[in-house]
Amino acid sequence: MTAEAAVKYVTEIPEEEVKRVSAWINTEEYKEKNFARQALVINPPHACQPLGAELAAHGFEGTLPFVHGSQGCASYYRSTFNRHFREPAPAVSDSMTEDGAVFGGQNNLHEALENAYTIYKPKMMAVFTSCMPEVIGDDLTAFIKNARNKGIVPQDYPLPYANTPSFNGSHVHGYDSMLLSILQTLTEDRKVEGRCTGKLNLIPGFDCNTGNYREYKRILKEFGIPYTLLADISETFDSPLDGTYRPYPGGTKLEDAADSINGKATLTVAPFASAKTFSWIKDNYSGIHASLPTPFGVAKTDALLLKLSELFGKPVPESLKAERGNAVDAMTDAHQYIHGKKFALYGDPDYLLGYVSFLLEMGARPHHILCSKGTKKVEKEIQALLDASPDGKGCKIYMGKDLWHMRSLLMTDPVDAMIGDTHGKFAARDAKIPLFRFGFPVFDRVNLHRAPLIGYQGAINMLTTICNKFIEVRDETCDDRHFEMMR
Amino acid sequence: MSEAPVKKVAGITKESTQAMIDHAMEIYPDKAKKKRAPHLAPNEGEGACVKSNRKTVPGIMSARGCAYAGAKGVVWGPIRDMVHVSHGPVGCGWYSWGTRRNLVTGVNGVSQFAMQFTSDFQEKDIVYGGDKKLKTLLNEAHELFPLAKGISVLSECPVGLIGDDINSVAKIASEELQIPVIPCNCEGFRGVSQSLGHHISNDTIRDHIIGTREFAEPESPYDIALIGDYNIGGDVWSVKPLLEEIGLNVKAVWTGDGELEKIAATHKVKLNLIHCYRSMNYMCRVMEEKYGIPWLEFNFFGPTKIRESLRKIAEYFDDTIKEKVEAAIAKYDPIMQAVIDEYRPRLEGKKVMLYVGGLRPRHTVNAYADLGMVVVGSGYEFAHGDDYERTSVEMPEATVIYDDASEHELEQFVDELRPDLVGSGIKEKYLFQKMGIPFRQMHSWDYSGPYHAYNGFPIFARDVDMAVNSPTWKLVKAPF
Numbered sequence: 001m002t003a004e005a006a007v008k009y010v011t012e013i014p015e016e017e018v019k020r021v022s023a024w025i026n027t028e029e030y031k032e033k034n035f036a037r038q039a040l041v042i043n044p045p046h047a048c049q050p051l052g053a054e055l056a057a058h059g060f061e062g063t064l065p066f067v068h069g070s071q072g073c074a075s076y077y078r079s080t081f082n083r084h085f086r087e088p089a090p091a092v093s094d095s096m097t098e099d100g101a102v103f104g105g106q107n108n109l110h111e112a113l114e115n116a117y118t119i120y121k122p123k124m125m126a127v128f129t130s131c132m133p134e135v136i137g138d139d140l141t142a143f144i145k146n147a148r149n150k151g152i153v154p155q156d157y158p159l160p161y162a163n164t165p166s167f168n169g170s171h172v173h174g175y176d177s178m179l180l181s182i183l184q185t186l187t188e189d190r191k192v193e194g195r196c197t198g199k200l201n202l203i204p205g206f207d208c209n210t211g212n213y214r215e216y217k218r219i220l221k222e223f224g225i226p227y228t229l230l231a232d233i234s235e236t237f238d239s240p241l242d243g244t245y246r247p248y249p250g251g252t253k254l255e256d257a258a259d260s261i262n263g264k265a266t267l268t269v270a271p272f273a274s275a276k277t278f279s280w281i282k283d284n285y286s287g288i289h290a291s292l293p294t295p296f297g298v299a300k301t302d303a304l305l306l307k308l309s310e311l312f313g314k315p316v317p318e319s320l321k322a323e324r325g326n327a328v329d330a331m332t333d334a335h336q337y338i339h340g341k342k343f344a345l346y347g348d349p350d351y352l353l354g355y356v357s358f359l360l361e362m363g364a365r366p367h368h369i370l371c372s373k374g375t376k377k378v379e380k381e382i383q384a385l386l387d388a389s390p391d392g393k394g395c396k397i398y399m400g401k402d403l404w405h406m407r408s409l410l411m412t413d414p415v416d417a418m419i420g421d422t423h424g425k426f427a428a429r430d431a432k433i434p435l436f437r438f439g440f441p442v443f444d445r446v447n448l449h450r451a452p453l454i455g456y457q458g459a460i461n462m463l464t465t466i467c468n469k470f471i472e473v474r475d476e477t478c479d480d481r482h483f484e485m486m487r
Numbered sequence: 488m489s490e491a492p493v494k495k496v497a498g499i500t501k502e503s504t505q506a507m508i509d510h511a512m513e514i515y516p517d518k519a520k521k522k523r524a525p526h527l528a529p530n531e532g533e534g535a536c537v538k539s540n541r542k543t544v545p546g547i548m549s550a551r552g553c554a555y556a557g558a559k560g561v562v563w564g565p566i567r568d569m570v571h572v573s574h575g576p577v578g579c580g581w582y583s584w585g586t587r588r589n590l591v592t593g594v595n596g597v598s599q600f601a602m603q604f605t606s607d608f609q610e611k612d613i614v615y616g617g618d619k620k621l622k623t624l625l626n627e628a629h630e631l632f633p634l635a636k637g638i639s640v641l642s643e644c645p646v647g648l649i650g651d652d653i654n655s656v657a658k659i660a661s662e663e664l665q666i667p668v669i670p671c672n673c674e675g676f677r678g679v680s681q682s683l684g685h686h687i688s689n690d691t692i693r694d695h696i697i698g699t700r701e702f703a704e705p706e707s708p709y710d711i712a713l714i715g716d717y718n719i720g721g722d723v724w725s726v727k728p729l730l731e732e733i734g735l736n737v738k739a740v741w742t743g744d745g746e747l748e749k750i751a752a753t754h755k756v757k758l759n760l761i762h763c764y765r766s767m768n769y770m771c772r773v774m775e776e777k778y779g780i781p782w783l784e785f786n787f788f789g790p791t792k793i794r795e796s797l798r799k800i801a802e803y804f805d806d807t808i809k810e811k812v813e814a815a816i817a818k819y820d821p822i823m824q825a826v827i828d829e830y831r832p833r834l835e836g837k838k839v840m841l842y843v844g845g846l847r848p849r850h851t852v853n854a855y856a857d858l859g860m861v862v863v864g865s866g867y868e869f870a871h872g873d874d875y876e877r878t879s880v881e882m883p884e885a886t887v888i889y890d891d892a893s894e895h896e897l898e899q900f901v902d903e904l905r906p907d908l909v910g911s912g913i914k915e916k917y918l919f920q921k922m923g924i925p926f927r928q929m930h931s932w933d934y935s936g937p938y939h940a941y942n943g944f945p946i947f948a949r950d951v952d953m954a955v956n957s958p959t960w961k962l963v964k965a966p967f
Contacts (some may be wrong), residue, residue, distance in 0.1 A: 009703040010748040013568070013598050013634050021597045021634055033631060040624035040631075041577070041607040048557070048578030070644055070675040072553025076582035079913045083586070088917040090894060094545040097676050099649055112546025115519050119547065119895050129513060131644040132577060132676050165574035167608040167645065243963050245898065262701040299881055403600070426595055426602075443586075 001478035010329060023118065031408035035401075042404035043421050045346050046373045047440075048166035049174025051077045051205050052273075053128035054091055059231025061251040062123030064116055066089035068109055068140065068161075069130030084208055084441040085237040085449055090247045092116045094269035096132050096313060105133045106143045113159075114152045120247060123254055124186075125153075127161035128178055134165040156252065160185035170373040172273045172348050175206040177230060185314075186254060187261035187284070196286065199226040200311065203277065205270020205294070205350055208440040210238040211452035215270075219455060222306055222317045228256045238450060263287045265311045266471045269304065269454075271295050271373075272378060293381075295454045296354025296462075297361045327456035331362060338465035339363035342415035346370040346406060346424065349378040349441040354453070355419050355438070356382055358462060362387040368409045370398040398421040403427055411413075417466070434469045438462065492856040494883050496838075497864055501885040504529035508887065513901035519544050526890040530882045533864040535875035539867070539890040542679050547893035550842070551868050551913050553675030554792065557684025559641050561766050562692075563671065565589035565717050566745040569600040570628045572606065574621060574653065575643025579675070580605040580805025580867045588719045588931050588956055598634050602718060613645055618656050620654070625660040636747040637667035639691075647674035667747065674719045676751025680869035680891070681844065689769035692750065697774070700751035701736060709804065710756045714771060714782070715763030715846070720936020722943065726787055728762070733797060734804075735813040741767055754778040758803050762784055763845045765867075765874055768905035777785070786846075787923050787939045788947070790823035819941045827857060830948040833956055835859035841898065842892055842915065843905045843929045844868045849878040851910070856877065858948055863904050868912075908955050913952050923963045927955040 024030055050067060054077045057065035067074040081089035094112030096105045109127075116125060140161045148155050157407035160181040164174040186420065202216055213234035220227045235250020260266070265282050265288040268274045282289045288311055295301040302324070307314045342365045344354045349371060356366045369382055379399050386392030398405060403424055410418070410431035418428050421439035429437035442448050450480045452458045508527045508926065512520050524540035526586045539662035552560075555573075559582050563571055565773035573580025584603035594600030606612070606620050621640065622965035628638055638660075640653050671691045673684045697719065702710075712728065714721050723743040730737050738756050753759075759771050759782035771782035785796035794816050801812040835858045841848045848865040855862055865882055866889030867874060873886040882888065887900055894915070901909060901919060909919045927933050927950055935950050938945040 008700050010700050010705075010746075010752050017634060018594055018598050022594050025596060030631075035626050037631075038623055039606065039620045040572075041605045042628040042631075043603050044577055044581065044586075044605065044607060046577065047581045048576055049576065070553050071551050072556050072675045072681075073578070075550065075552045075556070075914065076578065079586070082913045082917060086917060088921065089914070090548060090918075092548045093544045095543040095549065097679065098544060101676060108545045108707055111544070114516055115544060115546035116548070118516050119514055119519075119893070130578075132648065135645045165610075166578045167612050167613050170577070178920040218587070239921070241921055241963060242965065243921075245918050245921040249693060308776070346905075352766070404596075423603075485752070 005445050010324055025335060026411040028412050031412050034405060034408045041352030041402050043423065043426075044372050044402040045421060046170040046348070047080070048060050049164035049169055049171060049177070050128050050130050050166065051080060052171035052173065053126070053162055053164045053178035054078075054089075054231055055171075055206060055208070056082070056175045056182065056231055056483045057091075057126035057128070058089065058236045059229075059233045059251050060124060060126070060182060060257060061249060061253045064120050064122035064125045066112070066116060066125045066127045067091060067093035068105060068127055068138070069093065069132045071095040071131035080441060081237065083443045085210070086446070087237045087239060088245070088247070091119065092120070100132065101136055104136060105138045106146065109143050110150065110152050113147050117153055122248070124158040124160070124182075126178055126182055127159060128174065129162070130164075131166050133397045134163065134167070158185050161173060170348075172206045172373070175259045175275060176276045178272055179203075179274065180280055183230065183257065183260070183277065184280070186258040188259045191254055191284070191286065195262045196264050197226075197259050197262050199228050199260070199263050200308070201230055201266040201285070202259045202269040203266070203270060203274045205268065205273030206348060207270065207273075208233075208237075209235040209449050209453055211450045212454045212458070215452035215455045215457055219305070219320065220308070221313055222319050223312065225312050225314065225382070228252060228260050230257060230260060257263065262286050265290065266358060267292065267307065267311070270350045272374070281296055293357075294350045294354045296351075297358035297458065297459050298324065298331070298360065300354070301455050303460070312387050321360075323456045330460045334463050334467040337470050338463070340365065341369040341470070343367040343416045344370070344406060344418040346372065346403065346420045349374045349421045351439055352378070352379055353385065356385045358459060360385065360391050362463065363391055365391050366395050367415050368396060368398065368406065370401050370406050370409075372400065372402055407431070416470070433474065436462075436466055436469070491802070491883060492852050492883065493861045496861055496883045496886060499863065499883070499885050501529045504885050504887045507900060507903050510903075511896050514836045514895070519547065523547070523893070523896075527896065528875045528888055529535045530879050530888050532884060533874040533876075533879055533885045535667055537875055537877060537888050537890045539875060540679060540682060540869070541891075543891055544893075548895065549891055549893060550912060551680045551891060552688060553681065554673045554684035555641060556676040557681030557766070557869075558671050558688040558963060559583045560587040561681065561717060562685055562688035562742060563639045563641060563664060564741040564829060566639075566747055566750065567589070567591035567601065568634070568746050570600050570604055570635045570638045571634055571843075572624065572628070572638060572640050573643060574606050574617070574640050575645050577603040577605055585718070588934070588936075589717045589743050590721050590724075591718070596632070599720035600632060600635060604628065608645060613649055616649060616651050617646065617702055618651050618653070621651075622805075623654060625664065629666065635666070637669065637670055638903070639669045641671050642674050644675045647672060650865045654818040663670040667695060674840045676783055682869040682871065685766040686769055689767060689773075693773050696747070696751045697770070698751070700748045702752050702755055706755060707736055708757055709734055709808065710738050711758045711760055712741060712756045713737050714741045714755045714761040715758050715767040716740060716743045716939065717763070720932040720934075720938065721932075722937040724938035725940040725942035726762075726936040729815070733815050734799070734808045742953045744856070754780070756770070756780060758783060760800065762787065764877070765845050786850045786853070787943070788851045789857040789944055790820065790827075790941070791857055792853045793940060793944075796922070823941065823944060826945045826948050830952045831859045833952055836861070837955055838863045838904065839910060840864040840904065840906040841929065842866050842868070842889065842911040846927060846936070847910070848931050849874070849881045852881040854944070854947060855951070857944075858951060860951070862886070864889070864900055866890055877925065884952045910950065919967075923960065925957065925960065927951065928956045
């Protein structure tokens, strides 16, 4: 072979090849190949544990999230929250580099603790790990003990820490682990026999909708129930613009969190995002412990109100009864625009369960339900919801799948709309269906995190968004003869 | 219309700037103070006045990213016709998925692959290694995306720590699949910032790609490559037509909207034009040494620098190009003047502070000057000495220069200098807006753009005006 013959020229992909493959990726045949994947993951709609850990940390007063690991990780987590909330998200890392891999990360951790403590004056630093220290096996317990003994931070300074390996679970699990460590740290030696704060501890879980937190608080206020949210990110990630930058604009008071162990009751409304925490609470907290699904839709909100009424011996307030009626009124008024519509859903377990029950209440069909990171228990609970409704027939759950699988589902078995987060926008565009951004993160719309999805008000919000979009699509796509004044 | 940047700013002296720096560092523990001090200095007008490319001081709240970010987000990620695998746990690929705005041409999932591909490492992959999984997923990627021209394997932290051999897996796969499979050992713990990721990626282009293709059409003396433009908000689509208008053939773009085979044939061009020096000077040097291709840095921000750069580019070519350059300048000058006439009265004398990466902390200084604005502080997340040398001549005397600034330092400087605009990144944006200071993201053009070349300047001017003069700033202080 001559040298000439060996030359490889630049080639263009022929237009007909693009057309052929474009059509092929929409077929059943492609779907089968796609679902046969063993190793490659494409467009997964979940992040890694430390992201969730950072969110939990932001939910406490004066708390600085602290990443033990490479600095790039911290930048990634921070920018994710910056983009979703359009708010600051201060966090530090101890910038481990190659020598950390050899000698371990203790020196970095100690230097960073000293610097962050001095410069940013946090009331608490919540330490969590990214990949590097997890792989090399850093001993956080020892490192942190040594930091106290060396006087880098005061002996009694709250320094919760959690192992949050990225090669296990998702952001939801990292949230749980960090929250657990924070509560364990703050409540240590704070349990007083016979003492009762008279308060409800409410655990909202990994939830990036600040409106939801405010809605929980409003509902509790209507009831007249004193509460402590564990944890509360609503002020952190929806803070006023008034000319002053506050690095720690909100969060649950550390004293309240510490005293939460003496609460009258503890209620989680995110059983999957707080599984470890709740299990520990059951063994350690005073009062009654209860777990309810995230209150999406009327029935689950009813359950929340009944539970609150039962726990605190107070009747459901008239104002909330009226709100329920308003929601049912809105739902009935709008049902004709959503009844029978097919949806594709993806997201974190607690949210996903919420979408399913809300849609079934509206006579809509949660046709494709995809959970990229969830357990058999999640699947079982979703299936139970489907089985309990005639509209659940024929709906299918896909566990451990990603948004490239979802694309195949949309192209081979079409639906009317999708509910998820911004990452689904490519699949939605290909399928020519609307995407409702109720999940996390939302990078491409403004202010959505301010509108609650939980409670009766949340049901009205979701319904309004969905139905008006369907009506809009009809207005935009109908021919002139069918373009009319009323819808 | 020629606007040299202002060289002296009223009230800013070497002493005042040093006092500001000292004040910002007062709070630091001694060790941190000692480490940070060499990275902050008043501009000396020449040379690098600050130390750079050093390890970040732990815990100071740096804005830096990692080597993986430099490889995925900057060099490899924008190449549109390849599958880029984030090899390791799910996070890194998820965070960098669509978050750097390198726009691409083609059909998603068919001829362009701006998606998130990952090996999604689980505990067992850490324990037993991920090489087998990698081999399987490369086959799967090739089967599901048959039109992909190649696959890059971008290592995340665990891969290097557990001792996987992605190089041999890639080599075998490359032979079996008959497409380039490029292993890139860009683990996030390597180096001190994104910068090493750029360098490692340049090296992988050198080792695996360059020289493996040739252009099918005959060579011409006007063949050039556009290097270091990542098509943020469509920058390449603004620059390429302008270069074509002056008679050049843009044979390859590195790497915004890039195509693998064209990059592979770049050793056949006559001149490399480089915009982002920091991220791609390495390959320009390689192509110069190995293939004798000269390279030229240019600046396409704002009419003054565009004009200057076009004339510099023309110097490399014959009179036909020079004539076309003059014709282009004559054509665009009045259009640019109209833009300036519209916005300059609203922006005259306004102060700007910059903290970005790559090239912007120096390249945009004159674009602000075109609008009558003055940059009173500038710095980089991941620059080297040669970047600061290039910056000192652009910046006014004694203004503050900062390297790998902490959030605390930036906040202090901004609080003291009270600029009318800060141009930085998403992590800084909301902090300064809470302070009531107008802000534009200068990594991503704040989801606007393009900002490069003549099509970009009117958008840049509009965006700067929009930020500085938004009526919402008047509402910040409540009347009660």
